[in-house]
Structures are given as C-alpha cells and as structure tokens.
Amino acid sequence: MNVSLAWLEAMLGRALDPQETAERLTLLGAAVDAVEPLYGGLDDVVVAEVAEVGKHPNADRLSLCKVNAGGELLEVICGAPNVTAGKRYPFAPVGATLPGGLTLERRKIRGIASNGMLCSAKELGLGTDHSGILELNTDAALGTPLVEALGLHDTRLVVDVTPNRPDLLGHRGVARDLAAAIGGTLRLAPIPGLAAKSKAARRVERTGTVDGATVTIEDTEGCPRYVAAVIRGVTVGPSPAWLQARLRSVGLRPINNVVDATNYILYEYGQPLHAFDLAHLRGKAVIVRRAKKGETLTTLDGVARALDPEMTMICDGEGPIAVAGVMGGENSEVGPETTDLLLECAAFDPKRIRKTRTQLKMSTDASYRFERGVDVQDLAAVARRAVDVIIAVAGGAEREAALDVFPVPVQPRTVFLRPARVEHLLGVPVTVKEIEGILTRLGFTVAPRDERVAVQVPGWRPDVTREVDLIEEIARIRGFDSFPVEVRPYRPTTVPEDPREPAKARLRTLLTGFGLHEARSIPFDAGGEGAQAIKNPLSQEEGYLRRDLVSGLVRAVERNWAAHERNVRLFEIGNVFERRGEDVVPDERLRIAAVLTGLRAPWDWTNPPGPPDPAKWDFDRWDVRAMLEACARLAGPVGSTVVPDGDGWILRDDAGTVRGQARPLAAEAPPWAGALVGFELDIDAAPRPTHRFEPLPAHPAVTRDLALLLPPGVTAGSVEDEIRAAAGNLLEDLSVFDEYRGKELGDRRSVAWSLSFRASDRTLRDEEVDKAIARVLKRLEERLDVHQRR
Numbered sequence: 001m002n003v004s005l006a007w008l009e010a011m012l013g014r015a016l017d018p019q020e021t022a023e024r025l026t027l028l029g030a031a032v033d034a035v036e037p038l039y040g041g042l043d044d045v046v047v048a049e050v051a052e053v054g055k056h057p058n059a060d061r062l063s064l065c066k067v068n069a070g071g072e073l074l075e076v077i078c079g080a081p082n083v084t085a086g087k088r089y090p091f092a093p094v095g096a097t098l099p100g101g102l103t104l105e106r107r108k109i110r111g112i113a114s115n116g117m118l119c120s121a122k123e124l125g126l127g128t129d130h131s132g133i134l135e136l137n138t139d140a141a142l143g144t145p146l147v148e149a150l151g152l153h154d155t156r157l158v159v160d161v162t163p164n165r166p167d168l169l170g171h172r173g174v175a176r177d178l179a180a181a182i183g184g185t186l187r188l189a190p191i192p193g194l195a196a197k198s199k200a201a202r203r204v205e206r207t208g209t210v211d212g213a214t215v216t217i218e219d220t221e222g223c224p225r226y227v228a229a230v231i232r233g234v235t236v237g238p239s240p241a242w243l244q245a246r247l248r249s250v251g252l253r254p255i256n257n258v259v260d261a262t263n264y265i266l267y268e269y270g271q272p273l274h275a276f277d278l279a280h281l282r283g284k285a286v287i288v289r290r291a292k293k294g295e296t297l298t299t300l301d302g303v304a305r306a307l308d309p310e311m312t313m314i315c316d317g318e319g320p321i322a323v324a325g326v327m328g329g330e331n332s333e334v335g336p337e338t339t340d341l342l343l344e345c346a347a348f349d350p351k352r353i354r355k356t357r358t359q360l361k362m363s364t365d366a367s368y369r370f371e372r373g374v375d376v377q378d379l380a381a382v383a384r385r386a387v388d389v390i391i392a393v394a395g396g397a398e399r400e401a402a403l404d405v406f407p408v409p410v411q412p413r414t415v416f417l418r419p420a421r422v423e424h425l426l427g428v429p430v431t432v433k434e435i436e437g438i439l440t441r442l443g444f445t446v447a448p449r450d451e452r453v454a455v456q457v458p459g460w461r462p463d464v465t466r467e468v469d470l471i472e473e474i475a476r477i478r479g480f481d482s483f484p485v486e487v488r489p490y491r492p493t494t495v496p497e498d499p500r501e502p503a504k505a506r507l508r509t510l511l512t513g514f515g516l517h518e519a520r521s522i523p524f525d526a527g528g529e530g531a532q533a534i535k536n537p538l539s540q541e542e543g544y545l546r547r548d549l550v551s552g553l554v555r556a557v558e559r560n561w562a563a564h565e566r567n568v569r570l571f572e573i574g575n576v577f578e579r580r581g582e583d584v585v586p587d588e589r590l591r592i593a594a595v596l597t598g599l600r601a602p603w604d605w606t607n608p609p610g611p612p613d614p615a616k617w618d619f620d621r622w623d624v625r626a627m628l629e630a631c632a633r634l635a636g637p638v639g640s641t642v643v644p645d646g647d648g649w650i651l652r653d654d655a656g657t658v659r660g661q662a663r664p665l666a667a668e669a670p671p672w673a674g675a676l677v678g679f680e681l682d683i684d685a686a687p688r689p690t691h692r693f694e695p696l697p698a699h700p701a702v703t704r705d706l707a708l709l710l711p712p713g714v715t716a717g718s719v720e721d722e723i724r725a726a727a728g729n730l731l732e733d734l735s736v737f738d739e740y741r742g743k744e745l746g747d748r749r750s751v752a753w754s755l756s757f758r759a760s761d762r763t764l765r766d767e768e769v770d771k772a773i774a775r776v777l778k779r780l781e782e783r784l785d786v787h788q789r790r
Helices: 005-012 018-027 171-182 241-249 257-269 350-360 365-372 376-394 419-426 432-441 467-478 500-513 550-562 621-635 716-727 766-784
Strands: 002-004 031-038 046-055 063-068 074-078 088-092 107-109 112-114 154-160 202-204 207-210 213-217 225-232 274-277 285-290 296-298 304-306 312-315 320-323 340-347 403-405 413-417 445-449 452-457 568-578 587-597 641-645 648-652 658-664 677-682 702-710 731-740 749-757
Touching: 002 005, 002 171, 002 241, 005 018, 005 154, 005 171, 005 241, 018 031, 018 154, 018 171, 074 112, 154 241, 171 257, 171 432, 171 467, 202 207, 207 225, 207 403, 213 225, 213 403, 225 285, 225 376, 241 257, 257 274, 257 365, 257 376, 274 320, 285 340, 296 320, 312 350, 340 376, 350 365, 376 403, 413 419, 413 467, 419 432, 419 467, 432 445, 432 452, 432 467, 500 568, 500 587, 500 621, 550 568, 550 587, 550 677, 587 621, 621 641, 621 648, 621 658, 621 677, 641 658, 641 716, 702 716, 702 766, 716 731, 716 749, 716 766, 749 766
Parallel strands: 202 403, 213 285
Antiparallel strands: 002 154, 031 154, 046 063, 046 088, 063 074, 107 112, 207 213, 225 340, 225 403, 274 340, 285 312, 296 304, 312 320, 413 452, 445 452, 568 587, 587 677, 641 648, 648 658, 658 677, 702 749, 731 749
C-alpha cells in the first residue's frame, strides 16, 4: 500500500516527519518497507505562461515562444506541437537541474538562443507522455515553484499491510491509527471546488429505481449490498492539479476526472468504485446476478473472457457489463463523450472474488481489496463522498438521492471486555478511562457496564471478534515499547495448570542439557502379557497399547543404525498403559525414558589421535544410572532410592515399589555399534521445593579423602547416608571417585570418598574437620562394619 504523507497531513491537520511516522506505523503493526521522497528533482521548475508563439525562422518544426515566468519575457525554442499562447506550462530556466541530472544551459538552436525549456510530463517524471508539453490547470502566480503550485511536496511510505487489516488499504484507516497513537483529529481532506454535499441514500431491500435507472440484486450471497448514484451533466476531461498530485503520490497515472475521482476514493477509504456510462446501459438497468453458462465479456483491458456460473456479474438489461469486484467491461466504459454516470459502490463476497480472480487470471486494485473485505456498513457514506468528489472535479448534478439496495442489514458486532483481564494479560494496570479513550479514538463505541465494558466493533475492523483482540488494540496503541522490560509472573488463562506440565518441563530442560533429543513414538506395539488390545488397530504389529517407552526408542535406535548413524541419544515423555480387565479403562501412567549409544561427545582434533576407544568414550550403564538419579530428583517418587539389580539398577519408592530402572538393552545391532543402555521412570507430579538464591560462599572449603573398606552386602548408598548423618551441618558435599578390588582385600572392596566441609560464617580449623571425620569413622564401624583403609 502506497501512502502519501501529505495526504495524511491533510487528514490529521498537522505536519508529520517521514521517519518518525514510518517508525510509529511499524510499531502499530503496519511495517513501512520504504520511505521515498517524491519530486526531488523539480525544485528549479516554475509555473510560466506562454505570451506569444511564432515559427522559428530557420526550422519548420520548431516554435519560437515568449515565456513569462514572473519577470521579463524570455525567448524559448520549443518543438512540441501543443504549445498555445495564453496557457500555462512548466518552465525550467537556464541553470535548472531536471530529474535525471540534466542541467540546462543557454544555447543556440538553429541560430537563435533558447533561455530555458518548456517541459513535458515525462521530462518532469510526472507521467509517460512525451508527445507534448504538460499543460497546467492552476491559478498560482507566475514564477511559483511547480511543486508548490501542484502540491507536490510529498513523501511516499510503502506500507506492508497484513491480510487481517483491510482498513489500512486506505489513507483514512492509516490516519485513524496514527491519530489514536500520536494525537490529532481525523477529518477527510478538503475537496477544492466542493459546493454542497450530496443527499443521503434511500434504502430498499432487493430492487429500486434512481433517476430512471433500475437496480436489482438477484445474487444476495455474492453481493450483500449495492449503492448506486446517478450523476447527470458531467464533463469528462483532465483532472485538476490537486487530484493528479494525489494520485501520482501513490503511484497511479491520472486518466480523466471521473476515473481519477473513483481512484481517489479507492485510496482514501480503501473502497473500490466503478462508474458506468449511463447512456450505454441497455434497458437503463443494473442487475447483480450469477453469470450464465456460455456468457462472455470483454473487460477494460481488451481481453474477451469466458464466464462461469459461479461468478457474480454486474449486468444491464441484456447482458454482463462488469466482473463484480474485479474489472468493468468495455461496453459501458466512461469516455470523453460521457455526460451521465451511474456510480457503483458495493460489497462482494471475498471468497467469490478470490475464486473469480484466480479463474480469470487477473488481479486488480479492486479485487485485492474485495478479497480482504470492505466495510459493508459504511457504503452509503462512501458513495456520498464519491459523488461529492466527482461533481467537484467533473461538474454535473445528482438529481435524486442515491439508491441503497441492502437486502439484509448487518448489525455491528459487540464484544465484552473485562478491565481486570486487560491488566492480567498485559501485566500492567490500565484504567477504564484509558481503555475507553484508546478504543474510542480507534472508532469503537464503548459503554461501561458494571465490571466489564461493552464494545461495538466498527465494520472496518473484521479482525476484532474476541476480547483478546481488543486487548491487543489497547497494547498496540498504548505502545509495546511502553511496557516494562522485566518478565513478570503470567498465565494466559485462569484454569490451574496441570501439575504434570512443570514436571515434564523440568525433565526436558535436564535431558536436553545432557545432549539428548526428544522423540515421539507411536503409542502402539505388538503387545504381550498384560497389554490392552485395540478394537480397530492400524495393523497387526500395532494392535495393542504400549506398556513401556523404551521399546519404541529401541526401534528408533535400530532405524538410526540402519542409516549408519552410530551416535544416538533419545528421550521420550509419554503415557504407558496396563490392562485391567474386560471393558475396563486401562491403567495409564506418565513416564520418561531414554536410550543412549555411541560416543558421549563428538570426536574432534582436541582428542587423542586414532579412533576412539569404545571402552573409554562410549556411553555405558553408569551414564544411565546418573541420568536416572538426576531425573528422579526432579520428578521421580519422593523418597526413592536406587539399588543394584544384576547388571543394572532399579529405583524403589518409600513403599518398596519399583518405579524405575536403568540397564543395558538388547537390540539388533550391527558389529560396529556401541553398547545400548537406557532407563525408564514413572513421573511423580508432586510439587518440588522451590530453589532459593544463595550467595557464593565467602570462606574456603576443606576437602578430605577417605578410602573405606566395605564388607559384602554394604552399598555405597548406605555408606553415604551414614556419612551425612555423622558429619553434621559442616558437610557441604561428598562423592565417590574410586573403587578398588584386589586379592589383598579379601572379600571386601575399597571405595574412595571425597568430603567437602565449609562454614558460612568463618574459616574452618583442622581440629573441627578432624572431629567430624572421627565421628564418621566411628559410626561407620559401629553400624556397617566399615573401616578406613590404611
């Protein structure tokens, strides 16, 4: 959408800075792709009048003109055939620089010096016509700069309009948003030469007559409303300078005053119009109907088009005269001889227009807007404005009020808004007065009612259908940059969150931090003992609900191996099912599982030369044990413990029930594959303690290593519990860093522990740590028969 800054200024009654306006529109949701200054090369061109025209004595095709540019008469050589004495033209004096960089000099042409140049539209960048000098229709004083006389001081903003905002396809909609955001009163730009406003339209349901022309809507689905006005006595010709300047500012080429007036309304309201030559309407009738099979129409572009019964057509008493919402036909085109007009201002079904435009392989400014929807409620006001503009620039008169054919009037939509909800979603308090002010400036009608506000949505905002849409409007006009930068507690709904979701989020963060990728497996398998059968399975291999997650992940690993991928790290969070009996809903549990095979980390140039040793660098059962414990701390059963079980481990809750396990896994592995290990764990959604911030310690830690001899049957976990109980509050951390077995130890094993002690308020003395170590050794000896290795 090309937007004229001067046009916006005329509507808002204030000066606008191009860059600031572009930035503001972008923040309002209408991104400005370009800011293009217009007519920058016309600063030296002025308005001049040709006083005399004579033949060049030495050239048959050249004229010798005497030009009045506000001072003494200047002799100018001109080769255009249309220069006439007493008329005004653009004049570039000696020293002027024209668009394209040409600087004029005083030079002789066939022996006579020329003191400047009379310019054509093409030479000034105001059109493509190079056949003659551009004739000016202006009362500006001679010598007035051309950009001032024609109102060409302007900047074009190229606005990227999203499909949900058809109101921004006209200057009125853009100006309305700006007025709401930066202040100002929105008014339509004044029309020079406008004497009196037209009459209000008369409404009928299906058919009616206006000044001898009958209008009927047969296809009410394709055309919900049609406003027709008849203007008699117009004079078709060039548009006045102000209208041509407006159209050029948005990239349109002026055609004639009637067509230019309809294009002006198109870019003012975003409402397409069409003017028919009333003399060419057969039967003096306009009928809106579906096309008939076999009908054709030659459109204004000169192409004969085959019509389809699914297309909505504008017809006269004998046949089609326009493709509704797309393009008019040649048989009713306004031309120089036209004196009486029938002006169409209508709304058409967007889906029908899109389908018609696609089928005919043509796209126009009208179809672009009708596809996005026009304001059905505002058509009568737009038609009155269009009649006023046409009469102001082309003359004529409206003898009867326009006819408004409106079979089923559309009622404005009402949406209820809760101020408390506005504050909840935006995170900042917004008063009812501020809400009412913002929405009123945008054209909404606001009526406060108890704890909510009734908002009537105008027809030009079809995108506003819900409360949250109104809240977005408030945030947009208030300014997204006005909200605090800090993140505040926020929930998009008042419905309490499922307690499992925070648990799942914690687990995802943990395992992705370990380098695992989340997988999604189909929740069906081949079944087995205790599996729940499906009544309508996808296949025999997927006829049961799954009882675990690991099996599906193992199949995913096998597919990766088949693709020669050795390093696989996957996890999944999902439900498993256990059969409970016939016609009984199966038991459903939420679990997390993971499988790992291959290298723990990528092999690169920082590693030792040669291939990696799988025994040192591949994942093993100890890795999945560590991950199982980490997941259990975040979302496992409260009070659970991990105990050895064969070549793996199991996790039991405080009641002794097995709730998870970690172990090597069997799979169809190629010879080059690494060991496959995995774990699976029941997710417990019980809330976890909130982590509190603690400052970094100000005093150093004291570390002691203990090598302990454990008798058969004593686990490292039980030793850890006793150490923590005996060491007291000074023990900050402990971990196992070595295990040794040897003949000299008999049936015992040596496990080495690292103990870290720290006090928050002082530096520990060796005597304090020695006493803690002594308590630990005494308790281990008495309770577990564990001794320190010397």
